[in-house]
Amino acid sequence: xxxxxxxxxxxxxxxxxxxxxxxxxxxxxxQHIGKNKTIGLVFFNPSLRTxxxxxxxxxxxxxxxxVLDIHRDSWTIEMDDxxxxxxxxxxLKEAISVMSLYCDILAVRxxxxxxxxxxxxxxxxxxxxxxxxxxxxxNMESATLHPLQSLxxxxxxxxxxxxxxxxxxxxxxxxxxxxxxxxxxxxSFAQWISKIKQIDFTITCPERYNLHKKxxxxxxITHHQNEAFxxxxxxxxxxxxxxxxxxxxxxKNPNWMITENKMKLTNQAKFMHCLPVRRNLVVEDAVLDSKxxxxxxxxxxxxxxxxxxxxxxxxxxx
Amino acid sequence: xxxxxxxxxxxxxxxxxxxxxxxxxxxxxxQHIGKNKTIGLVFFNPSLRTxxxxxxxxxxxxxxxxVLDIHRDSWTIEMDDxxxxxxxxxxLKEAISVMSLYCDILAVRxxxxxxxxxxxxxxxxxxxxxxxxxxxxxNMESATLHPLQSLxxxxxxxxxxxxxxxxxxxxxxxxxxxxxxxxxxxxSFAQWISKIKQIDFTITCPERYNLHKKxxxxxxITHHQNEAFxxxxxxxxxxxxxxxxxxxxxxKNPNWMITENKMKLTNQAKFMHCLPVRRNLVVEDAVLDSKxxxxxxxxxxxxxxxxxxxxxxxxxxx
Amino acid sequence: xxxxxxxxxxxxxxxxxxxxxxxxxxxxxxQHIGKNKTIGLVFFNPSLRTxxxxxxxxxxxxxxxxVLDIHRDSWTIEMDDxxxxxxxxxxLKEAISVMSLYCDILAVRxxxxxxxxxxxxxxxxxxxxxxxxxxxxxNMESATLHPLQSLxxxxxxxxxxxxxxxxxxxxxxxxxxxxxxxxxxxxSFAQWISKIKQIDFTITCPERYNLHKKxxxxxxITHHQNEAFxxxxxxxxxxxxxxxxxxxxxxKNPNWMITENKMKLTNQAKFMHCLPVRRNLVVEDAVLDSKxxxxxxxxxxxxxxxxxxxxxxxxxxx
Numbered sequence: 004x005x006x007x008x009x010x011x012x013x014x015x016x017x018x019x020x021x022x023x024x025x026x027x028x029x030x031x032x033x034q035h036i037g038k039n040k041t042i043g044l045v046f047f048n049p050s051l052r053t054x055x056x057x058x059x060x061x062x063x064x065x066x067x068x069x070v071l072d073i074h075r076d077s078w079t080i081e082m083d084d085x086x087x088x089x090x091x092x093x094x095l096k097e098a099i100s101v102m103s104l105y106c107d108i109l110a111v112r113x114x115x116x117x118x119x120x121x122x123x124x125x126x127x128x129x130x131x132x133x134x135x136x137x138x139x140x141x142n143m144e145s146a147t148l149h150p151l152q153s154l155x156x157x158x159x160x161x162x163x164x165x166x167x168x169x170x171x172x173x174x175x176x177x178x179x180x181x182x183x184x185x186x187x188x189x190x191s192f193a194q195w196i197s198k199i200k201q202i203d204f205t206i207t208c209p210e211r212y213n214l215h216k217k218x219x220x221x222x223x224i225t226h227h228q229n230e231a232f233x234x235x236x237x238x239x240x241x242x243x244x245x246x247x248x249x250x251x252x253x254x255k256n257p258n259w260m261i262t263e264n265k266m267k268l269t270n271q272a273k274f275m276h277c278l279p280v281r282r283n284l285v286v287e288d289a290v291l292d293s294k295x296x297x298x299x300x301x302x303x304x305x306x307x308x309x310x311x312x313x314x315x316x317x318x319x320x321x
Numbered sequence: 322x323x324x325x326x327x328x329x330x331x332x333x334x335x336x337x338x339x340x341x342x343x344x345x346x347x348x349x350x351x352q353h354i355g356k357n358k359t360i361g362l363v364f365f366n367p368s369l370r371t372x373x374x375x376x377x378x379x380x381x382x383x384x385x386x387x388v389l390d391i392h393r394d395s396w397t398i399e400m401d402d403x404x405x406x407x408x409x410x411x412x413l414k415e416a417i418s419v420m421s422l423y424c425d426i427l428a429v430r431x432x433x434x435x436x437x438x439x440x441x442x443x444x445x446x447x448x449x450x451x452x453x454x455x456x457x458x459x460n461m462e463s464a465t466l467h468p469l470q471s472l473x474x475x476x477x478x479x480x481x482x483x484x485x486x487x488x489x490x491x492x493x494x495x496x497x498x499x500x501x502x503x504x505x506x507x508x509s510f511a512q513w514i515s516k517i518k519q520i521d522f523t524i525t526c527p528e529r530y531n532l533h534k535k536x537x538x539x540x541x542i543t544h545h546q547n548e549a550f551x552x553x554x555x556x557x558x559x560x561x562x563x564x565x566x567x568x569x570x571x572x573k574n575p576n577w578m579i580t581e582n583k584m585k586l587t588n589q590a591k592f593m594h595c596l597p598v599r600r601n602l603v604v605e606d607a608v609l610d611s612k613x614x615x616x617x618x619x620x621x622x623x624x625x626x627x628x629x630x631x632x633x634x635x636x637x638x639x
Numbered sequence: 640x641x642x643x644x645x646x647x648x649x650x651x652x653x654x655x656x657x658x659x660x661x662x663x664x665x666x667x668x669x670q671h672i673g674k675n676k677t678i679g680l681v682f683f684n685p686s687l688r689t690x691x692x693x694x695x696x697x698x699x700x701x702x703x704x705x706v707l708d709i710h711r712d713s714w715t716i717e718m719d720d721x722x723x724x725x726x727x728x729x730x731l732k733e734a735i736s737v738m739s740l741y742c743d744i745l746a747v748r749x750x751x752x753x754x755x756x757x758x759x760x761x762x763x764x765x766x767x768x769x770x771x772x773x774x775x776x777x778n779m780e781s782a783t784l785h786p787l788q789s790l791x792x793x794x795x796x797x798x799x800x801x802x803x804x805x806x807x808x809x810x811x812x813x814x815x816x817x818x819x820x821x822x823x824x825x826x827s828f829a830q831w832i833s834k835i836k837q838i839d840f841t842i843t844c845p846e847r848y849n850l851h852k853k854x855x856x857x858x859x860i861t862h863h864q865n866e867a868f869x870x871x872x873x874x875x876x877x878x879x880x881x882x883x884x885x886x887x888x889x890x891k892n893p894n895w896m897i898t899e900n901k902m903k904l905t906n907q908a909k910f911m912h913c914l915p916v917r918r919n920l921v922v923e924d925a926v927l928d929s930k931x932x933x934x935x936x937x938x939x940x941x942x943x944x945x946x947x948x949x950x951x952x953x954x955x956x957x
Contacts, residue, residue: 031357039667041698043691051395051416055361055387055423062359062385067698069691072394076708077687078915085924089817093915098687101914101938105691181407278419279396279411288403302419349675369713369734373679373705373741380677380703390712499725596737597714597729606721620737 004315006133007141008126009148009194016198020161023154023304023311030063030310036317037065043106044070044143047080047113052278052305053143053151057110060309064317069106073098082128095128099135108316109136110309115146115185117250123147124215139316141309147215149187151312152277153195155304159297160202160237162304163273167201171236172270176228177208178285179259180242183250188277189243190218197221207231209254211247228259232268239275240286261286266295273297322633324451325459326444327466327512334516338479341472341622341629348381348628354635355383361424362388362461365398365431370596370623371461371469375428378627382635387424391416400446413446417453426634427454433464433503435568441465442533457634459627465533467505469630470595471513473622477615478520478555480622481591485519489554490588494546495526496603497577498560501568506595507561508536515539525549527572529565546577550586557593558604579604584613591615640951642769643777644762645784645830652834656797659790659940659947666699666946672953673701679742680706680779683716683749688914688941689779689787693746696945700953707738718764731764735771744952745772751782751821753886759783760851775952777945783851785823787948788913789831791940795933796838796873799909803837807872808906812864813844814921815895816878819886824913825879826854833857843867845890847883864895868904875911876922897922902931909933 006012013019026032042061044054054070061068073080078092088094103109111132115123123146133140142150164171173196175189189206193214196204204222206214213224225231232238240261245251260283266272274286274296282288290296324330331337344350360379362372372388379386391398396410406412421427429450433441441464451458460468482489491514493507507524511532514522522540524532531542543549550556558579563569578601584590592604592614600606608614642648649655662668678697680690690706697704709716714728724730739745747768751759759782769776778786800807809832811825829850832840840858842850849860861867868874876897881887896919902908910922910932918924926932 039699041695049395051389051391051411052419054394055389055420058387059359059423063357067694069694071687071691073687075393075711076690077685081918085919087919088917089920092917093687094918097914097916097934100935101688102691104935104939105695105942278415280415281406281410282399282412283403283405284407298415299418299422303422306423367713369707369709369729370737372712373707373738376703376705377677377741381675393711596733598733599724599728600717600730601721601723602725616733617736617740621740624741 004312004319006139007150007312007316008129008133008145009142009150009191010153010198016195019154019311020158021166023158023307024161026310026314027304027307030307033314034065036314037061040066040317041106042066042068042108042110042313043102044068045102045109045111046070046072047074050112050143052302053112056305057143057309059306060313063306063310064313066313071102095131096135099132100137103136103138106138107320108139108141108313110141110143112143113145115187117183117185117244120249141312141316144187147187148191150191151305151308152188153191154308155301156192156239156275156277157195157199158304158308159275159301162300163297167199170201170203172203172205172234173237173239174231174235175206175239175241176231176261177212177259178240178242178261179255179257180281180285183244183252184242186214186243186246189214189241192239193219193222205231209256209259211245211253212243214246229265229268232265235269235272237275238266238269238272241277242285260284261290263287263289266290271295275301278302322630322637324457325468325630325634326447326451326463327460327468327509328471328516334513337472337629338476339484341476341625342479344628344632345622345625348625351632352383354632355379358384358635359424360384360386360426360428360631361420362386363420363427363429364388364390365392368430368461370620371430374623375461375627377624378631381624381628382631384631389420413449414453417450418455421454421456424456425638426457426459426631428459428461430461431463433505435501435503435562438567459630459634462505465505466509468509469623469626470506471509472626473619474510474557474593475513475517476622476626477593477619480618481615485517488519488521490521490523490552491555491557492523492525492549492553493557493559494549494579495530495577496558496560496579497573497575498599498603501562501570502560504532504561504564507532507559510557511537511540523549527574527577529563529571530561532564547583547586550583553587553590555593556584556587556590559595560603578602579608581605581607584608589613593619596620640948640955642775643786643948643952644765644769645778645786645827646789646834652831655790655947656794657802659794659943660797662946662950663940663943666943669950670701672950673697676702676953677742678702678704678744678746678949679738680704681738681745681747682706682708683710686748686779688938689748692941693779693945695942696949699942699946700949702949705742709734731767732771735768736773739772739774742774743956744775744777744949746777746779748779749781751823753819753821753880756885777948777952780823783823784827786827787941787944788824789827790944791937792828792875792911793831793835794940794944795911795937798936799933803835806837806839808839808841808870809873809875810841810843810867810871811875811877812867812897813848813895814876814878814897815891815893816917816921819880819888820878822850822879822882825850825877828875829855829858841867845892845895847881847889848879850882865901865904868901871905871908873911874902874905874908877913878921896920897926899923899925902926907931911937914938
């Protein structure tokens with residue numbers, strides 16, 4: 004694996020999930036591969052799970068890590084080309100090129116601006132990063148995708164379905180939020196799920212909240228949440244801002260919150276969320292604290308999702 | 322050892338001190354125990370000594386570490402239950418549970434609010450953290466206690482008294498300060514000292530500055546600093562806000578500052594402070610820079626205090 | 640090597656460069672020396688290259704590291720002596736002394752104030768740090784010098800001149816900037832270059848921008864940039880504020896920017912800069928993106944510059 008931007012960089016998703024679950028059983032079995040290797044973690048935006056799970060994954064592989072919170076620890080970064088840099092201190096080109104000299108894998112998080120749809124959709128920033136880096140780049144969340152999260156999510160579903168031997172219905176449900184949020188988790192989840200034939204996939208969201216078709220293709224889409232929940236085995240809750248009216252909040256209807264009552268419509272579905280989650284806005288305490296909630300299993304799998312990706316890249320280096 | 326919240330988690334304090342002093346002589350003798358173990362250090366509040374000494378202690382044991390400054394690196398944290406989280410981004414329950422999945426020991430610093438006495442006294446936050454974590458938790462300072470500091474303090478006294486073979490008089494003296502400070506260092510020091518029979522312990526502070534009885538029980542308490550200093554072998558200086566008038570500053574009398582003249586009342590007492598210390602407000606330069614000052618020995622012992630606690634917990638895991 | 644403040648701490652600069660270039664070929668050959676050693680990196684000011692290249696250098700040597708951004712992670716620091724510390728939380732003396740207890744080498748970055756010339760020139764802060772530390776100190780940029788950068792710079796020139804077998808002309812050219820910048824990179828570069836006999840060294844800058852003579856001694860100085868560029872083999876671009884009118888910006892003339900046309904005056908000179916660099920203010924895109932730009936080689940050499948210094952100090956410890 005020469006880079007990890009999206010599921011499209013994965014040759015066989017079933018193999019990848021299988022190996023990630025094997026790593027979970029024997030997390031220290033590849034430490035020789037990480038010897039003298041360094042993974043650089045660069046954050047343009049805050050992080051808790053991604054930051055720490057990637058560090059833990061690197062430790063498990065015997066790698067050293069450095070972490071840079073770029074706007075805070077270093078300089079203001081110029082993203083555009085050709086400007087006279089009166090206001091910014093360092094161009095993305097130099098920043099990324101240089102950082103890539105100091106590590107063997109560069110993992111980067113950068114959020115969308117949620118104002119310029121084309122700019123975000125074309126992943127301008129991440130593609131520049133891919134272009135500037137001298138070493139393989141891992142996507143720790145970009146303008147439109149969050150593939151390490153999605154890999155952890157499908158691993159979790161694999162664990163609860165005896166590796167997809169049971170057919171299952173997975174529902175991605177839009178939920179209310181107070182802020183304008185990226186589409187990356189939802190896009191990426193839809194994209195990964197679409198590669199797993201055994202999954203019957205439904206997306207439910209308010210009108211004008213449909214995701215970009217290139218990610219949600221193949222999903223059954225409905226604006227009736229109750230209908231979607233019937234017979235579901237997994238409810239994945241996530242807010243996103245409108246894609247059509249790009250970055251706008253069109254709906255704050257609290258009826259979209261996941262409640263215990265709604266969960267009763269399902270086939271004893273597991274409750275999933277990528278975290279952080281706003282309690283009693285996105286989901287009722289009663290659901291998040293119930294035995295059906297598997298959000299911590301998802302979070303735990305973040306370690307092994309990162310670890311298998313780092314491992315595959317390290318293997319391709321030697 | 323399954324957790325380290327206070328001295329009450331220690332079976333035999335003399336044994337603990339003895340082993341910590343042995344570690345100081347052979348700091349790298351237990352590196353096999355830390356192999357593939359990770360210690361997570363979580364700061365809700367700033368730190369210099371604790372942050373670095375805990376990292377050094379972990380390195381000495383062969384552990385890897387990650388550090389999270391939670392409000393700055395990640396999300397705003399909801400501490401209360403049942404709220405609609407319109408304003409906060411992640412609940413303490415998820416934050417702690419998840420972080421505890423990414424390490425083998427979770428060390429946490431969280432300060433008191435100094436406004437709600439019962440809330441602080443009951444250690445609501447720290448008890449939640451203990452409850453949410455899936456791995457042993459170490460107290461890097463909580464609302465009412467700072468036990469790693471106190472262990473380093475008693476280690477230092479042990480070094481100067483041939484392991485308590487000489488009886489000694491230890492005085493905890495309140496000193497002036499410009500800010501409202503926690504009681505944790507003073508409480509914790511009093512609590513640890515009270516377990517050591519060979520120490521004659523005096524606390525001196527202005528009126529209405531007495532500490533909570535459950536920590537200061539057994540100490541001789543006087544509001545006359547000069548009286549307290551007579552025959553003292555160790556002067557431990559520390560400011561705290563009023564406990565009776567909770568969190569208030571009732572006294573700014575500069576006469577409580579530790580001066581060279583006052584030290585002359587003692588039996589050539591050593592001067593102790595947990596640091597950071599405000600010079601010429603808490604203590605005169607002449608005292609802090611004298612040969613009687615042992616604040617750096619205390620600081621050095623912070624490494625081995627943390628290390629023995631981490632070691633005991635790691636031993637209990639395997 | 641007992642400390643690394645400037646080139647004056649180096650016995651034989653040619654030997655040092657030679658060994659640094661050997662390390663570049665075999666970066667992991669001295670890992671036994673770093674075992675159980677810790678390097679502390681302390682930043683009073685932001686950093687990207689220095690922060691990460693020093694971490695990578697430490698990893699290459701088998702050392703562990705901790706990083707402290709002192710004003711942000713810990714307390715406000717009192718730099719002066721004798722004050723009543725009503726406003727600052729910890730004195731530099733305690734901060735440095737304590738940090739030096741938690742590591743084997745202490746590397747520190749601290750910038751000039753650019754207002755009090757004597758204070759900066761005498762390196763008051765750095766000399767205090769040297770005095771307070773119990774372990775060897777490495778200069779990661781001080782008020783007047785940035786020797787790790789300069790070592791990387793001369794290594795880079797060595798690589799392009801078959802280790803100075805070809806005589807060459809090196810030009811340090813002042814360039815425009817919007818902010819008042821330190822003299823450290825320019826001073827230090829001049830000081831290191833002056834030790835290499837095979838280099839013909841020219842400094843070009845506007846009037847009243849001459850550097851302190853003790854660093855620029857031996858250089859040919861001209862206020863005519865075009866004249867300086869003729870026959871140059873290396874153009875090193877760097878802004879600094881006036882030294883005579885200390886810290887002031889006297890010239891913003893954009894004609895001092897390095898352009899493709901100006902580079903044509905040279906003998907196909909390589910373009911050098913320490914980074915971060917403001918594009919189209921300091922240097923045209925066309926130059927920075929050309930094959931003559933060697934700024935990334937300089938940045939890469941930052942690893943081995945730090946590594947050889949850390950290695951020499953570690954060797955002197957044992």
